[in-house]
Amino acid sequence: MYSEGLKWCLALQLLLPYCFLETSIQGQSADPKFALSGSNVSLRSSNLPENYHRLGWFYNTDLKILEWETNQPNPHYFETKFKDRVTLGRQDGALHIYNVQEEDSSTYILKVLLNSRFEEERRIPLKVLGPAGPAYLQEEEKEIRNSDLFRGPELSHSVRGGSFGDQDVSKCKWNGESGKRVDPVPKPDITIEKTQEMNNSCYLILSCTARNQFVNYTWYGDSGRISEELQSGVLNITVIPQNYSKFYKCEVSNPVSHNSDTVYFISPCKLARSSGVAWIPAWLMVMVPTILGLLLI
Numbered sequence: 001m002y003s004e005g006l007k008w009c010l011a012l013q014l015l016l017p018y019c020f021l022e023t024s025i026q027g028q029s030a031d032p033k034f035a036l037s038g039s040n041v042s043l044r045s046s047n048l049p050e051n052y053h054r055l056g057w058f059y060n061t062d063l064k065i066l067e068w069e070t071n072q073p074n075p076h077y078f079e080t081k082f083k084d085r086v087t088l089g090r091q092d093g094a095l096h097i098y099n100v101q102e103e104d105s106s107t108y109i110l111k112v113l114l115n116s117r118f119e120e121e122r123r124i125p126l127k128v129l130g131p132a133g134p135a136y137l138q139e140e141e142k143e144i145r146n147s148d149l150f151r152g153p154e155l156s157h158s159v160r161g162g163s164f165g166d167q168d169v170s171k172c173k174w175n176g177e178s179g180k181r182v183d184p185v186p187k188p189d190i191t192i193e194k195t196q197e198m199n200n201s202c203y204l205i206l207s208c209t210a211r212n213q214f215v216n217y218t219w220y221g222d223s224g225r226i227s228e229e230l231q232s233g234v235l236n237i238t239v240i241p242q243n244y245s246k247f248y249k250c251e252v253s254n255p256v257s258h259n260s261d262t263v264y265f266i267s268p269c270k271l272a273r274s275s276g277v278a279w280i281p282a283w284l285m286v287m288v289p290t291i292l293g294l295l296l297i
Contacts, residue, residue, distance in 0.1 A: 038100070039100060041097050041128075042232060043095045043108055045093065048112065055110070056111045057108065059082065059108060066081075066095075104126065107125045109123055188250055195236075200246070204237050204238075206263070207234050208233050208261065216253040218250075246266075
């Protein structure tokens, strides 16, 4: 018979090696995310820990897309089919995938290694739909509900009945021969959500909305296209007097067409009265001399 002290010693020896291993915590799966083939999509997990040591994105349990250690300047992108089509959002850990294809459908895994050596795991299902009509979408719905891909949380996005996630497909027009969408995108609207002056700089939040359409967002300023990491319906940016943009343009597009809206600024935090204000001086410079010339003839 072992003494009580010897039993505790043996138990401690058995448990001690596990204290130095990374412990994985299985997180809950997020709601399924949907995208059309050829579009851009961003996968992100809410409530990402503030202090973590390492972050990794996986296509599935076997294929790692990227890994980023916070003490390194850049992520490491592995040699996969995603290498030239993905970027990592440093601020929120989002995985931005460009030109998604149907074969990109999977349950993506985000692994976050905390400084305490505990590893959290988040799962985000993605389903990429091909360019086809409503009948095809109904078949996709059956496939989604019967597959293992989205087991876990209840599927909350309905395809049949005219809605698909937050998108309204009941008004979509379809080409009977090719099955592709032919609806042009509507003109978007930019809303100034916030302008806050602080420390000789301006903190801006602009939102761009296009009425319930499958669209990609692109933001432009004076110097051209704004960073790809900011390509979403919300532009969150801090500007200083030396490099502020006199305008911000939101362009929405789908495989068929594109449209845009623009807002103008006369200082980093001061909005012009209307989009046309920036052009009034140019019109005056042209029209006033012309009118005076006609009067003197």
